[in-house]
Amino acid sequence: MPQPPKRDSTTIHMIDVSEKPQMDRMARASGEIVLKSTTIEKIKQGSVEKGNVIVASKLAGIAAGKKTADLLPLCHPLRLSKIEVQIAVKDDLVEVTAEVKATEKTGVEMEALVAISAALLNIWDMVKMYEKDADGQYPTTTIQNIHVIKKEKKLREAPLEA
Amino acid sequence: MPQPPKRDSTTIHMIDVSEKPQMDRMARASGEIVLKSTTIEKIKQGSVEKGNVIVASKLAGIAAGKKTADLLPLCHPLRLSKIEVQIAVKDDLVEVTAEVKATEKTGVEMEALVAISAALLNIWDMVKMYEKDADGQYPTTTIQNIHVIKKEKKLREAPLEA
Amino acid sequence: MPQPPKRDSTTIHMIDVSEKPQMDRMARASGEIVLKSTTIEKIKQGSVEKGNVIVASKLAGIAAGKKTADLLPLCHPLRLSKIEVQIAVKDDLVEVTAEVKATEKTGVEMEALVAISAALLNIWDMVKMYEKDADGQYPTTTIQNIHVIKKEKKLREAPLEA
Amino acid sequence: MPQPPKRDSTTIHMIDVSEKPQMDRMARASGEIVLKSTTIEKIKQGSVEKGNVIVASKLAGIAAGKKTADLLPLCHPLRLSKIEVQIAVKDDLVEVTAEVKATEKTGVEMEALVAISAALLNIWDMVKMYEKDADGQYPTTTIQNIHVIKKEKKLREAPLEA
Amino acid sequence: MPQPPKRDSTTIHMIDVSEKPQMDRMARASGEIVLKSTTIEKIKQGSVEKGNVIVASKLAGIAAGKKTADLLPLCHPLRLSKIEVQIAVKDDLVEVTAEVKATEKTGVEMEALVAISAALLNIWDMVKMYEKDADGQYPTTTIQNIHVIKKEKKLREAPLEA
Amino acid sequence: MPQPPKRDSTTIHMIDVSEKPQMDRMARASGEIVLKSTTIEKIKQGSVEKGNVIVASKLAGIAAGKKTADLLPLCHPLRLSKIEVQIAVKDDLVEVTAEVKATEKTGVEMEALVAISAALLNIWDMVKMYEKDADGQYPTTTIQNIHVIKKEKKLREAPLEA
Numbered sequence: 001m002p003q004p005p006k007r008d009s010t011t012i013h014m015i016d017v018s019e020k021p022q023m024d025r026m027a028r029a030s031g032e033i034v035l036k037s038t039t040i041e042k043i044k045q046g047s048v049e050k051g052n053v054i055v056a057s058k059l060a061g062i063a064a065g066k067k068t069a070d071l072l073p074l075c076h077p078l079r080l081s082k083i084e085v086q087i088a089v090k091d092d093l094v095e096v097t098a099e100v101k102a103t104e105k106t107g108v109e110m111e112a113l114v115a116i117s118a119a120l121l122n123i124w125d126m127v128k129m130y131e132k133d134a135d136g137q138y139p140t141t142t143i144q145n146i147h148v149i150k151k152e153k154k155l156r157e158a159p160l161e162a
Numbered sequence: 163m164p165q166p167p168k169r170d171s172t173t174i175h176m177i178d179v180s181e182k183p184q185m186d187r188m189a190r191a192s193g194e195i196v197l198k199s200t201t202i203e204k205i206k207q208g209s210v211e212k213g214n215v216i217v218a219s220k221l222a223g224i225a226a227g228k229k230t231a232d233l234l235p236l237c238h239p240l241r242l243s244k245i246e247v248q249i250a251v252k253d254d255l256v257e258v259t260a261e262v263k264a265t266e267k268t269g270v271e272m273e274a275l276v277a278i279s280a281a282l283l284n285i286w287d288m289v290k291m292y293e294k295d296a297d298g299q300y301p302t303t304t305i306q307n308i309h310v311i312k313k314e315k316k317l318r319e320a321p322l323e324a
Numbered sequence: 325m326p327q328p329p330k331r332d333s334t335t336i337h338m339i340d341v342s343e344k345p346q347m348d349r350m351a352r353a354s355g356e357i358v359l360k361s362t363t364i365e366k367i368k369q370g371s372v373e374k375g376n377v378i379v380a381s382k383l384a385g386i387a388a389g390k391k392t393a394d395l396l397p398l399c400h401p402l403r404l405s406k407i408e409v410q411i412a413v414k415d416d417l418v419e420v421t422a423e424v425k426a427t428e429k430t431g432v433e434m435e436a437l438v439a440i441s442a443a444l445l446n447i448w449d450m451v452k453m454y455e456k457d458a459d460g461q462y463p464t465t466t467i468q469n470i471h472v473i474k475k476e477k478k479l480r481e482a483p484l485e486a
Numbered sequence: 487m488p489q490p491p492k493r494d495s496t497t498i499h500m501i502d503v504s505e506k507p508q509m510d511r512m513a514r515a516s517g518e519i520v521l522k523s524t525t526i527e528k529i530k531q532g533s534v535e536k537g538n539v540i541v542a543s544k545l546a547g548i549a550a551g552k553k554t555a556d557l558l559p560l561c562h563p564l565r566l567s568k569i570e571v572q573i574a575v576k577d578d579l580v581e582v583t584a585e586v587k588a589t590e591k592t593g594v595e596m597e598a599l600v601a602i603s604a605a606l607l608n609i610w611d612m613v614k615m616y617e618k619d620a621d622g623q624y625p626t627t628t629i630q631n632i633h634v635i636k637k638e639k640k641l642r643e644a645p646l647e648a
Numbered sequence: 649m650p651q652p653p654k655r656d657s658t659t660i661h662m663i664d665v666s667e668k669p670q671m672d673r674m675a676r677a678s679g680e681i682v683l684k685s686t687t688i689e690k691i692k693q694g695s696v697e698k699g700n701v702i703v704a705s706k707l708a709g710i711a712a713g714k715k716t717a718d719l720l721p722l723c724h725p726l727r728l729s730k731i732e733v734q735i736a737v738k739d740d741l742v743e744v745t746a747e748v749k750a751t752e753k754t755g756v757e758m759e760a761l762v763a764i765s766a767a768l769l770n771i772w773d774m775v776k777m778y779e780k781d782a783d784g785q786y787p788t789t790t791i792q793n794i795h796v797i798k799k800e801k802k803l804r805e806a807p808l809e810a
Numbered sequence: 811m812p813q814p815p816k817r818d819s820t821t822i823h824m825i826d827v828s829e830k831p832q833m834d835r836m837a838r839a840s841g842e843i844v845l846k847s848t849t850i851e852k853i854k855q856g857s858v859e860k861g862n863v864i865v866a867s868k869l870a871g872i873a874a875g876k877k878t879a880d881l882l883p884l885c886h887p888l889r890l891s892k893i894e895v896q897i898a899v900k901d902d903l904v905e906v907t908a909e910v911k912a913t914e915k916t917g918v919e920m921e922a923l924v925a926i927s928a929a930l931l932n933i934w935d936m937v938k939m940y941e942k943d944a945d946g947q948y949p950t951t952t953i954q955n956i957h958v959i960k961k962e963k964k965l966r967e968a969p970l971e972a
Contacts, residue, residue, distance in 0.1 A: 009819035010702035012213035014710055016730035018672065018749045024342065031305070050236060051174035054334035055541040062338055063397045063549070064233050071226050071233075071280050072287045073711045074212060077727050079401050081429065082340035101342045105729065109300075110287050117279045117305075118233050125234045125272050136313050138271075143193070143279075143308035148300040171333035172540035176548055178568035180510065180587045186828065216820035217703040224824055225711070225883045235549045239565050241887050243915065244826035263828045267567065336537035348666065355629070374560060375498035378658035379865040386662055387721045387873070388557050395550050395557075395604050396611045398536060403725050405753065406664035425666045433624075434611050441603045441629075442557050449558045449596050462595070462634040467517070467603075470629035475622050495657035496864035500872055502892035504834065504911045559873045563889050591891065660861035679953070698884060699822035712881050719874050719881075719928050720935045722860060757948075758935050765927045765953075766881050773882045773920050786919075786958040791841070791927075794953035799946050 014074045020105040023153045027109035030097040031116045031146035032090075033123050039130040043089050043123075050126045054087050057122040061085040061098060064118030068111045078104045080111060085119055096120050097149070103156065109148050116146060176236045182267040185315045189271035192259040193278045193308030195285050201292040205251050205285075212288045216249050219284040223247040223260060226280030230273045240266045242273060247281055258282050259311070265318065271310050278308055338398045344429040347477045351433035354421040355440045355470035357447050363454040367413050367447075374450045378411050381446040385409040385422060388442030392435045402428045404435060409443055420444050421473070427480065433472050440470055500560045506591040509639045513595035516583040517602045517632030518576075519609050525616040529575050529609075536612045540573050543608040547571040547584060550604030554597045564590045566597060571605055582606050583635070589642065595634050602632055662722045668753040671801045675757035678745040679764045679794035681771050687778040691737050691771075698774045702735050705770040709733040709746060712766030716759045726752045728759060733767055744768050745797070751804065757796050764794060824884045830915040833963045837919035840907040841926045841956035843933050849940040853899050860936045864897050867932040871895040871908060874928030878921045888914045890921060895929055906930050907959070913966065919958050926956055 035043075042048050050056075062083045069077040082101040087094060098115040100108040120143050124131070131141045197205075204210050212218075224245045231239040244263040249256060260277040262270040282305045286293070293303045359367075366372050374380075386407045393401040406425040411418060422439040424432040444467050448455075455465045521529075528534050536542075548569045555563040568587040573580060584601040586594040606629050610617075617627045683691075690696050698704075710731045717725040730749040735742060746763040748756040768791050772779070779789045845853075852858050860866075872893045879887040892911040897904060908925040910918040930953050934941070941951045 009208055009214050009700065010706075010735070012218055012703045012706045012710075013733075014731050015212070016732070016749065018729040018751065046171055050177070052171055052333070052538065052541045055171075055336050055538045056174055056235065056545055058334075058336045059397045059542055059545055060233065060235055062336075063235075063394075066393055066401055067233070069714055070711075071222065071229070072284050073218065073222055073225075073707045074284075074287055076729065077401075077714055077725075079403065079428075079727065081342040081400065083338050084340070085337075087334070101340065103342065104727075107298075109290075110283065113283055113286065113305075117283060121272065121275055121279060122234050122236075124275065125236055128271075132313075136269075136315070138310040138313070141309065143275075144306045146305035147303065151294075151298050151300070153298070171538065172544075172573070174541045174544045174548075175571075176569050178570070178587065180567040180589065214700065214703045214819065217700045217822045218707055220820075220822045221704055221707055221883045224822075225880075228879055228887055231552055232549075235545045238567065239552055239563075239887075241565065241889065241914075243828040243886065245824050246826070247823075249820070263826065265828065266565075333532055333538050333541075336542055339536070370495055374501070376495055376657065376862065376865045379660045379862045380498055380559065380869055382658075382660045383721045383866055383869055384557065384559055386660075387559075387718075390717055390725055391557070395546065395553070396608050397542065397546055397549075398608075398611055401725075403727065403752075405666040405724065407662050408664070409661075411658070425664065427666065431622075433614075434607065437607055437610065437629075441607060445596065445599055445603060446558050446560075448599065449560055452595075456637075460593075460637050460639070462637070465633065467599075467632035468630045471627065472624040475618075475624070477622070495862070496868075496897070498865045498868045498872075499895075500893050502894070502911065504891040504913065555876055556873075559869045562891065563876055563887075565889065590889075657856055657862055657865075660866055663860070694819055698825070700819050703819075704822055704883065708881065708883055711883075715881070719870065719877070720932050721866065721870055721873075722932075722935060755946075757938075758931065761931055761934065761953075765931060769920065769923055769927060770882050770884075772923065773884055776919075780961075784917075784961050784963070786961070789957065791923075791956035792954045795951065796948040799942075799948070801946070 017076060017105040022103055022105055023155050024103050025108045026101050026152045027107060027112040028099045028149040029112040029116050030095060030149055031120050032093045032095050032144050033120045034093045034140060034142045036131060036140045037092055039127045040089060042130060048126055053123055053126045057087060057119040058085040060122035061115040061119030065100060065111045065115035068114045071114060072110055075110055076106050078102050083115055085115055094123055107151060109151050179238060179267040184265055184267055185317050186265050187270045188263050188314045189269060189274040190261045190311040191274040191278050192257060192311055193282055194255045194257050194306050195282045196255045196302060196304045198293060198302045199254055201289045202251060204292060210288055215285055215288045219249060219281040220247040222284035223277040223281030227262060227273045227277035230276045233276060234272055237272055238268050240264050245277055247277055256285055269313060271313050341400060341429040346427055346429055347479050348427050349432045350425050350476045351431060351436040352423045352473040353436040353440055354419060354473055355444050356417045356419050356468050357444045358417045358464060358466045360455060360464045361416055363451045364413060366454060372450055377447055377450045381411060381443040382409040384446035385439040385443030389424060389435045389439035392438045395438060396434055399434055400430050402426050407439055409439055418447055431475060433475050503562060503591040508589055508591055509641050511588050511590055511594045512638045513593060513598040514585045514635040515598040515602050516581060516635055517606055518579045518581050518630050519606045520579045520626060520628045522617060522626045523578055525613045526575060528616060534612055539609055539612045543573060543605040544571040546608035547601040547605030551586060551597045551601035554600045557600060558596055561596055562592050564588050569601055571601055580609055593637060595637050665724060665753040670751055670753055671803050672751050673756045674749050674800045675755060675760040676747045676797040677760040677764050678743060678797055679768050680741045680743050680792050681768045682741045682788060682790045683775060684779060684788045685740055687775045688737060690778060696774060701771055701774045705735060705767040706733040708770035709763040709767030713748060713759045713763035716762045719762060720758055723758055724754050726750050731763055733763055742771055755799060757799050827886060827915040832913055832915055833965050834913050835918045836911050836962045837917060837922040838909045838959040839922040839926050840905060840959055841930055842903045842905050842954050843930045844903045844950060844952045846941060846950045847902055849937045850899060852940060858936055863933055863936045867897060867929040868895040870932035871925040871929030875910060875921045875925035878924045881924060882920055885920055886916050888912050893925055895925055904933055917961060919961050
C-alpha cells in the first residue's frame with residue numbers, strides 16, 4: 001500500500017471554507033468527571049463551599065464555547081445560535097452534555113467539545129478542596145469519556161421569515 | 163452523622179487568597195485522546211493535511227493555560243513562570259502531559275489541566291477529517307484519563323538573587 | 325392568580341435563536357456620570373492629566389461593545405455593523421449615548437448598554453485623581469440613569485446590492 | 487485663580503506606577519437596577535426562564551472584574567486576590583455590591599466598579615423579555631447609583647508566612 | 649485650494665457598514681524581519697532552542713488575525729473563511745505573507761496585516777536570545793516592508809449550493 | 811566548526827523563568843508608517859474622517875501591549891507598571907515610539923514592540939480611505955523600521971517604601 005506523502009514539518013493551515021455553503025449545523029457531545037462519593041454528596045446537597053456548582057459550570061461551558069476560535073487556532077469564528085449545557089449528577093461521576101447550533105459553513109462539534117471541557121474543568125475547580133488527599137494530591141479526580149454523540153447538517157430550503 | 167448545612171442556591175464565590183503566602187507552585191497533569199490507528203499513522207508520518215499536529219497542539223495548550231482565569235470564572239489571575247506541554251504518540255492514542263510553575267498564593271493544577279484539555283481538543287480539531295465515518299460521526303474519537311499526576315508547593319527560603 | 329412554576333435553581337440557558345429571521349436591528353441607549361464641577365471644568369478645558377477623556381472613553385465604549393458576548397455569558401456573538409458613542413459634557417455630569425446596528429437574529433440593546441457602561445467607567449478611571457477626597461474616597465462620583473432610549477427592528481425587503 | 491494649562495488634545499497616557507510600593511488594597515462598590523415589580527417577583531420566585539439570575543450575574547461580575555485592564559485601556563493589569571459579588575433583591579430594584587482585594591501598586595476600585603456593572607448588565611440581559619413593553623421598548627429598566635462605598639490601602643508590615 | 653474642514657479633536661467613530669452589500673473579500677499582505685545571519689542559519693537548521701519557529705509563527709499569525717477587531721478598536725468583527733500564513737527564510741531576513749478571505753461588508757486587509765505583524769513579532773520573540781548583543785541590545789533585528797500586495801472584492805452572483 | 815544539533819521539528823517551549831530574579835525592566839522601541847503626503851496633511855490638520863488618529867492609535871498601542879502574552883504564545887504574562895506611546899507626524903511618515911516598564915523576571919521588549927505594531931496598524935486602519943488608489947490598492951502605505959531603541963534591567967536594591 002502506498003504511503004501518504006510526508007508533509008513538510010513547517011506546514012500549518014486553516015481550511016478555506018469560502019466555497020462551502022451555509023448549512024444548519026448541530027452537534028451534541030458529552031463527557032464525565034469522576035469524583036469522590038463524598039464530593040458527589042456535597043454537590044447533590046448543594047453544600048459546596050464555593051457555591052452553586054451546576055449553574056456556574058453550565059455558564060463556564062457556554063462562555064467557553066463562544067471562545068472556541070480563540071482557544072483552537074485553526075477554528076473559524078462562528079456565530080452560534082445556541083449553546084445548551086446540561087449536567088447530570090450520577091453516583092460516582094458528573095456527566096456534562098452540550099448541544100450547539102449555528103447556520104455556518106463549518107461544523108460546530110469543536111464548540112460543543114470546548115463547552116463540555118470547560119464545564120468539567122469548572123466542576124473540578126469548584127470541588128478541588130474536597131478531592132485533594134492529605135498530601136494535596138488528587139487520587140480520584142479524572143475527566144473521561146469526552147465524545148461527540150451526534151453531528152448533523154442540513155441545507156435550509158427557504159430563508160426564514162419574520 | 164450530621165449533614166453539612168445546605169447552602170443557599172444563590173451562593174457563588176472566589177476564594178479570598180489575600181492572607182495566603184506566596185509559594186513556589188508546580189503541577190503536572192496528563193490526558194489522552196483515542197484515535198483511529200490510521201489517524202495515528204498520519205500523525206507519526208507527519209502527513210496530516212492541516213499540518214504539524216504536535217507543535218500546533220503544544221502551542222494551543224500553552225496559550226490556553228495562560229487563559230485559565232478567563233475560562234474558569236473562580237480562578238485567580240496568576241503570573242505563570244513556565245508551561246511545558248509534551249505529546250507522546252502511542253499505538254492507539256496520543257498522550258498529552260503539561261507542567262506548570264508559578265510563585266503564587268494558589269496552586270496551578272487548573273492551569274495544567276486547561277493546557278492539556280486545549281492541546282487534546284486541538285489534536286481532535288486537526289485530525290477531524292480522518293476520524294469521521296461516512297455518516298459524519300466520530301465512532302472512535304474520545305478524550306479520557308485527564309488527571310493530575312503531581313502537585314507541589316514549597317516556601318522559598320531566600321529571595322532570588324541576580 | 326396562579327403562580328408561575330418555580331424553576332429549578334440549576335437552570336441556566338442561552339436562548340436558541342436558530343429559527344429567528346435575520347432583521348436589521350438598532351438600539352440607542354444612554355447613561356450619565358456625576359462628577360465634581362472642578363472635574364467637569366478640567367474635561368471641558370482639556371486639562372485632565374491622563375489626556376483626552378472624550379476620545380479615549382468613546383473608544384473604550386466601542387471596543388467594549390464588541391466584547392458583549394464575552395462579558396455577558398448568555399449573549400450571542402453578533403457581527404455589529406456600527407457602534408457610535410457620543411459624549412456630552414454637561415454642568416455637573418457627563419452624558420454618554422451609544423447607537424449600535426446589526427443585521428442579526430437578536431437585538432443589540434445589550435451591546436449599546438455595554439458600550440455606555442465601559443465609556444462611563446473609563447471617564448471615571450481617567451478623572452479618578454480629581455474625584456477622590458483627602459481620605460481617598462469618592463463622595464461625588466456616581467454612574468446613573470443608564471437606560472435604553474430606542475430599540476428598532478425591521479425585516480429587509482430586498483438583499484443589498486453592490 | 488490661574489487656569490490649569492490646556493493639554494494637547496493628543497495626550498493620552500497610563501500612569502507610571504513603577505515607583506509606588508505594593509500595598510494591600512480593598513475597594514467596595516455598589517449599584518442598582520430598577521425593574522418592573524413583576525420581574526422582581528420572578529427573580530424572587532426563581533421563575534425567570536433564562537435561569538438562576540443571581541448566580542449567573544455574580545459570576546458575570548467576577549469574570550468581568552478580572553478583565554478590567556482589557557476593558558479600560560489605561561488600567562494596569564493586576565493580580566486580584568478576591569472578588570466577591572453580593573446581590574440583594576429589593577422591592578423595585580436589585581442591588582449589587584462587590585468587594586475586591588489585591589496586593590498591588592494601584593487601587594482596585596475600577597475592578598469593583600466593572601464587576602458591578604457587568605453583574606447589573608447581566609441581570610438586564612436575563613430579564614429582558616419581562617421588561618420590554620408591547621412595542622419592544624424598556625419603559626422601566628434603569629441602572630443607577632453606581633458608586634464606591636469604601637476604598638482602603640495599607641502597607642503590609644511583615645511578609646506573609648506559610 | 650480649499651482646506652478640508654478641521655474636525656473636532658473629540659471625534660472618533662467606526663464606519664457604519666449596514667447599507668453595504670456582502671461581497672467576497674480577499675487581501676494578501678507581506679512583511680519582513682531582518683535577523684543576524686547566524687540566527688537565520690539556526691532557523692534553517694531547525695536548531696532554535698525555543699523550537700519550531702515556522703509553525704509557531706504561522707499559528708501566532710492565524711490566531712492574531714482572528715483578533716483583529718479586538719486589537720484595532722474601529723474594525724468590525726468579521727467571520728473569516730480563511731487565513732493562510734506563509735513564511736520564507738531568505739539570506740538575511742525572513743519574509744511572512746498572509747492571505748485572508750471573508751464574505752463580508754468590509755475588506756480584510758487589516759486582518760492580513762495583523763496576521764503578518766503577529767507572525768513577525770513571534771519570530772522575534774523566539775530568536776531573541778540570538779539577536780541580543782553582549783549589552784542586551786538588538787543591533788540588527790528590524791521589522792520592515794509591511795505592505796498590502798493585493799486586495800480584491802467581488803459580488804457573488806449566486807448563493808452557494810450544497 | 812561544529813554545527814549546532816538539529817532539534818526535533820516537534821519542539822516548542824516557553825522558557826522557565828522560575829529561578830530568575832525580579833528586576834526593574836524597561837524597553838523602548840519605535841517604528842514608522844509611510845503615508846501619502848495628502849494623508850499626512852489630514853492627520854496634521856485633524857481632518858481625518860474617522861477622528862482623532864493620534865489618541866486612538868496611542869490607546870490601541872497601550873491596550874495591545876497589555877495583550878502581549880495573548881498574542882505571542884511563548885511570552886509570559888507580566889504586570890506592566892507603565893506603557894507610554896508617543897506619536898510624531900513627520901513629512902512623509904508617522905513615527906511611533908513606546909516605552910514599557912515592569913518589575914518582572916523577564917524583559918519587556920516584546921510588549922513595547924506589540925504596542926508599536928498595534929499603534930501603527932491602527933493608524934493604517936484610520937486612514938485607509940485616503941491611502942487606497944482608484945483600484946482599491948495601497949501603492950504607498952508601508953510599515954517599516956520597527957526596532958528596539960534601548961533595553962535595560964537593574965536589580966532593585968531596597969524594597970519600595972510607602
